Each structure stands twice: as structure tokens, then as C-alpha cells.
Amino acid sequence: MQILTPEILTGQLVRLEPLSDEHVEGLRVAVQDGRIADLWYTSAPRPEAMAHDVEAKLDQAAQGLMLPFAIRRLADDRLIGVTTYCHPIPAVPAVEIGYTWQAGSAHRTGTNTEAKLLMLSHAFEEWGCRRVSFRATWFNHPSRRAIERLGASFEGRIRNDRILRTGEVTDTAQYSITDGDWFAVRHHLRHLIASNTTSAS
Numbered sequence: 001m002q003i004l005t006p007e008i009l010t011g012q013l014v015r016l017e018p019l020s021d022e023h024v025e026g027l028r029v030a031v032q033d034g035r036i037a038d039l040w041y042t043s044a045p046r047p048e049a050m051a052h053d054v055e056a057k058l059d060q061a062a063q064g065l066m067l068p069f070a071i072r073r074l075a076d077d078r079l080i081g082v083t084t085y086c087h088p089i090p091a092v093p094a095v096e097i098g099y100t101w102q103a104g105s106a107h108r109t110g111t112n113t114e115a116k117l118l119m120l121s122h123a124f125e126e127w128g129c130r131r132v133s134f135r136a137t138w139f140n141h142p143s144r145r146a147i148e149r150l151g152a153s154f155e156g157r158i159r160n161d162r163i164l165r166t167g168e169v170t171d172t173a174q175y176s177i178t179d180g181d182w183f184a185v186r187h188h189l190r191h192l193i194a195s196n197t198t199s200a201s
Helices: 021-030 047-062 111-126 141-150 182-200
Strands: 014-018 066-073 078-089 094-102 131-137 153-163 169-178
Touching: 014 111, 021 047, 021 066, 021 078, 047 066, 047 078, 066 094, 066 111, 078 111, 094 111, 111 131, 111 141, 111 182, 131 141, 131 153, 141 169, 141 182, 169 182
Parallel strands: 094 131
Antiparallel strands: 014 066, 066 078, 078 094, 131 169, 153 169
């Protein structure tokens, strides 16, 4: 099974649409919701750099190195962020989920959890992946907590392996979910989404 094949992934809260130039304006608005780009440890681009960021991701996609998505919130049909499959290892097969950011108003609403459930389900059940990894800047504690909440296992601290947009060199926290973990993780994520939906109703 070939991995990183573009496809629309739809849940109850969000729809993941393969990224295109048509998403630039909506994402420019979304990144200003909560001033996500002001957080030095995130991958969110500044509004004026959004077109360049989308172009760079599409270039990576054309090389078979990434499959980026725009995240659309179904409740109001607004774009709320970006997420990607990246760093594919077809021989295993394995893939990473990363370069994720969501608008401030989407935090703690279940949209990130459902987006990850959609992507993990597709990776394990459609592509037959044996492993899905996640990485976060060591000091990005909100992202690390979100990854841990998914049920991913912490694998270690990788020293001095990334350069931030500020020019600083920093460390990475690495996590993974394997195909052996997937049954329990899937049940856990469905429970989180159901609990969030119930509490919001």
C-alpha cells in the first residue's frame, strides 16, 4: 500500500482537506486567533508568511516527503489550522504526524483529538503502518501534553537536533504509537471525543 496518498478525512468535528493555495486566506485568519505564531516554540507561521509556508509544504508534498492538510471546523465551516503526515518510511511502513497548529478558539474543544484519531486510523488501518511518531520542541509543554494525552509513548530527548525560527538550536521530545498499541489508543481517543461532545452539549 502506497502511503502519503491525498484523501479527505472527515469526522464529526473536523474535516481534513489536502492543503492547497485556496486555503491561504482562511489560514491567515486562523493563525491570528489566539496569536499562535507569537509562541516561539510552535511551527505556526506569521500571517504575512502564510502563503510562503503553504508553498513550502506543497513543494514537500510534490517530492513525496509530506502530506499536509488544512483543518476545517465543521460547526462553522472555518479553517482552524494545519497538520501533516511527514518523514515517511515506506519500507516499514511508518510515518510521523507533525507541523500541527490550531487556532486559539479550537484549543480544548476536541478538534485536535479528532484530527489525530482520523490520521492515526488512516495510517494504521488504510496504509498498514507499524509505527506513527510525534515530535515536539522540548519546551513546547502544551504540545507535549497533547501528544501524551493521545496515548503516545515517550521515547526520549533528542539533543540539539532542530533550529527554531528564532535561530536558536534546541532539543526534541520524541513519542510514538505502534500498531500493537493502536487498539487501546483508538478506544481511548473515541472515549475522549465522546466525553468532550457530551460535556459540550
